[in-house]
Amino acid sequence: MALWTLKGIMTGIVSGRYPDEPEAMPDGYRGRPTLHQERCAGDTCRRCVEVCLPKALTWTTGSEATELRLDYSRCVFCGLCEEACPEQAVTLTRNVELAARRKADLTVGLRILGNGHASSDASAADLEAEIESTLRDEITRVFGRSLHIRHVDAGSCNGCESELQALNNPYYNLHRLGIFFTPSPRFADLLLVTGPVTRPMEEPLRNAYEAMAEPKLVVAVGACACSGGIFPPTAFTLGGVDRIVPVDVYIPGCPPPPVALMHGLLVAVGRLEPKIRAGAVNT
Structure with a gap:
């Protein structure tokens, strides 16, 4: 028996249990x-x-x-x-866990x-319903069991990319949730965008979105993609992703950790619900 096989048997399962069990963030972590x-x-x-x-x-x-x-x-x-x-x-x-559909x-x-x-x-x-139950059921039916993601870096600092890369490591193991990254938008169900949209990336972002088949979802990851963050619209940047393509789920953070990314992706496909509401007092 190969040594790596024996080591794997002795180590056992190392993948996390989220979302079945909450993920504890370390002391001192700056979250919500x-x-x-x-x-x-x-x-x-x-x-x-x-x-x-x-x-x-x-x-x-x-x-x-x-x-x-x-x-x-x-x-x-x-x-x-x-x-x-x-x-x-x-x-x-x-x-x-700050992902939101609106x-x-x-x-x-x-x-x-x-x-x-x-x-x-x-x-x-007196908050409005976030989404009609029939639409949520349809999203779950279409995307709930398997999801393929095309990632587009529209001008980020690579902070969000470092967290996205961690999703495929043995601990977070995104594949166990039936979620995979694909190199082509033509094979993707969801377009995941990071960074404030720089002007040279406006057309490639639109092209990637238009190349995807319907139905399709768009997720904005990080403060820059959600709103532009510290980069307002200028001669070099356009601001948040929703200025270019419609966004279905926003995942704030700078950068959002892997757990926040997993929560947002599961919200996008209807397997989890958002935990914040518009206008509510945050206590």
Whole structure:
């Protein structure tokens, strides 16, 4: 018996159990920022907004209340907001499951009333259904058992690519979920795009999308692909992927770890549900 075969038998299965079991992120990992409404000092502080480089945190001032909004599609999870807030009204968790089918679902907020106290937006309780059950069932029927992905780098720094590469290692083992990468868009069910779309990549991105057969899905990976991130539209970049092709699922992060990528892909095919909702107070 070959030594590698014997070693494999002795080692046993090393692949992770996600999504059947939750994946524990290491201590200190910077994941989903959370807004604590009971701690926020309101419009008198603004320190978190001032240090936010990609402008993911913003204030909207009204006649009766001020609203602090957090856009996950722009957030790079740097942690500066947590460090700057004297009341710890913004903290980073280890939660990385942030994939959403609608870009609006990536924005959460809290309303700061005139007396300086925070409250939730009552309208947030009445959220629209994300997707009709019949459409979700159809997506699951078509893509739920096997999925082939064509990846397009539209101008990334290769941070997202390093995480994507990890999906095929023995631990994450994406193949066990029936998900595979393919070199041709003609054989792909899903177009996965990373990076802010640079102008030289606009036409190749459109061509890859048009070469795919229907039905097809598009997933934007990372803050740059979701919104442009720290790269607004300029003479060199066009911003988020949805400016060029329609996007079905957004996976925020800078870069999103393999677990976040797996969650987003499973959301895309209807095997998992998103865990955030538009406008909801993030506690």
